[in-house]
Amino acid sequence: MAGTKVEGNKVLYLKACPKCHGDIELVVFSDSKTLQCLQCAFTVDSKESARRAMGEKIPATTEAA
Numbered sequence: 820m821a822g823t824k825v826e827g828n829k830v831l832y833l834k835a836c837p838k839c840h841g842d843i844e845l846v847v848f849s850d851s852k853t854l855q856c857l858q859c860a861f862t863v864d865s866k867e868s869a870r871r872a873m874g875e876k877i878p879a880t881t882e883a884a
Contacts, residue, residue: 836861 830845832854841858854863 831857 832843832845834840835843836856836859838861839856839859841856841861843854843856843861846853846855851864855861
């Protein structure tokens with residue numbers, strides 16, 4: 820089903836909202852991912868928009884040490 824929330828782990832970015840400094844939740848749907856503030860509902864719906872909004876706090880790739 821398109822737009823259905825996928826069950827699993829939740830990711831929270833504490834005090835990461837660029838608008839109100841609230842907590843942001845990563846919401847995963849079957850066809851997209853969205854970052855949404857739990858306090859003010861600020862929403863970002865693409866990876867590039869998220870990087871710009873959060874000031875590059877989201878790593879572009881994960882690298883092993």
